[in-house]
Amino acid sequence: MPEPKPELQTEQKLLEALKHYFGYTSFRPGQAQIIESLFAGRDSLVLMPTGGGKSMCYQLPATLLPGVTIVVSPLIALMKDQVDSLTRQGIAAAFVNSSLDADTINGIFQRLGAGELKLLYVAPERLNNHYFLQGLMNLQISLFAIDEAHCISQWGHDFRPAYTRLHQLKNNFPHVPIMALTATADVTTRKDILTQLNLQNPYIHLDSFDRPNIRFTLADKYNGAQQVLGYVKKRGQDSGIIYCNSRWQVEKLSKTLAGAGVNCSAYHAGMEVEIRNHVQEGFTKDNIQVVVATVAFGLGINKSNVRYVIHFEPPRTLESYYQEIGRAGRDGLSAEALFLYDEKDVARIKKRISEGENEARVNVEMQRFNAMNGFIDAQTCRRQVVLNYFAEFTEQGCGNCDICLDPPSQFDALDPAQKVLSCVYRIQQQGDIEHVISVLRGNGSPKVVELGHDKVSTFGIGKDKTPGYWFSIVRQLIHLGYLQQDIAQQSALCLTEASRSILKGQEPLMLASPRLQKASYWQRDRQEKKYDKALFAKLRVLRKTIADAEDIPPFIVFSDATLSELAKVKPQSQSEMLSVSGIGDIKLARYGQPFIELIQEHEA
Secondary structure, eight states: OOOOOOOOHHHHHHHHHHIIOOOSSSSSSHHHHHHHHHHHOOOEEEETTTTTSSTTHHHHHHHSSSSSSEEEHHHHHHHHHHHHHHHTTTEEEEEEEEETTTEEEEEEHHHHHHOOOSEEEOOOGGGGGGHHHHHTTTTOOEEESHHHHHHHHTSSTTOHHHHGGGGHHHHHTTTSOEEEEEOOOHHHHHHHHHHHHHSOEEEEEEEEOTTTTTEEEEEEEHHHHHHHHHHHTTTTTOEEEEEEESHHHHHHHHHHHHHOOOOEEEEEETOHHHHHHHHHHHHHHOOEEEEEOOOOSTTTTTOOTTEEEEEOOOSSSSSHHHHHHHTSSSTTEEEEEEEEEOOHHHHHHHHHHHSOOHHHHHHHHHHHHHHHHHTTTSSSSSSHHHHHHOOOOOSSSSSSSHHHHHHEEEEEEEEHHHHHHHHHHHHTTTOOHHHHHHHHTTTTOHHHHHHTTTSSSTTTTTSOOOOOHHHHHHHHHTTSSSEEEEEGGTTEEEEEEHHHHTTEEEEEOOOEOOOOOOOOSOOOOSSSOOOOOOHHHHHHHHHHHHHHTTTOOOHOOOHHHHHHHHHHHHHSSSHHTTSTOOHHHHHHHHHHHHHHHHHHHHHH
């Protein structure tokens, strides 16, 4: 490969290209150094959080380097979004995958041969094809960029065999730099990536894993579907993703939400490819508000304005969890990760892991799930738990998780505990947690009436407290051994011998104060830039109209962050509009005028 021209390494050249193509006036931390190492011909390993600007590290150099940059990307939808966005920024890009017919692919190869393309996106499986590799040998290739590089590692949380065969790139193209990029990889996975790809004297950039704009919230799951429904309703028209562990749960929850009027769709690997593509496209284009999905709805999510991610059940690893919540708030605006916790889910996952046939693999997976449990059981800042896991040690609380916002405390819980235990005794140990709470709160459900439990003396004695409050008390009494769940009797609550002293008030009892989902958890960050909300709403409508006309996702036109700045700055001319972050020369020429006219009309 010809050496890059020295003048292309100047900071001024890089900044001019950054503003011209992407509309930014400065690099994010680490980007300039990564790009400089590439121009020096070095391999690199780049770890940046989702939304941290990884793609800029290879997209910008591709516009300046001779020849073509080959990008290895895992999913068809992700390739399409990236290419659509680059094309509208004036950068010649294309992808080759199974969604294209032979004539289209031949046309792309002709453009490659003529030197008309700066970036070509391919799946890892394509690079395992001998004839495709032979074709690449005849091209001037400046860089191989391998996105989602954690897939290379057998210890990574998304093991993909085709990635493990990418080591042949160094054999076939020894002088072409390789840039491996990922958002989540622990120390073991990082070492495995370097070894598998045979990177030579690589420049390693380990950015902060922190995503401070994402609020971490964990809540007890006591009536999961209704909790999710209430949350989604509070978020209005915000886009969100809800993750479940099974296809069955995805179908059930999505039907519940849709039945309550939520604009949502299900997504899992058992669905037809055409249906999955329709759902993903509808979500990306803001036609579907919420997607309920398994992890199959994963790496291809390039949508920048997802405002929340809900985990209805626990992921198996902190890497998976962090990768999944990273789909929220990619535009840098406030977002939330809500985790609904039920110990029965944890027990079920541990059982599945232990049933694995490979003992070494079982041990590794169990160790990683234990780290996930450490996050669940945390009594200190949850962000600290996550960052420390990724070897980014911090002593300060984040101020933006449920632990920091509502620190755990204890209270004299003898009275509420006696109410619970007495209720279990009065109904003759015939009900599970939900049934006991219904009796305590005076809810005359059909089952409560059928069993005559609306006539017991404890019926309604806890109606002044929420279901979540009582769920927290019951769960702690189970943990402390005052109650047991009889699995043989539909998880009915049973008194233990130890409960006798509590019922008689013979000893004190301190419990953790129920940490309920306070309204403040759901609110946007108050420090977010103030902008004209009415104008922002109009700008969103205009953006959607333009995007629909071009058949692209709205965020490709402008991100929410750019719209909010437009609604704050209110530029009246093209020169003023160029000062807005995310608007470069190409996008200004393509989209600027209608937005300027709308702002002028709004201000008139």
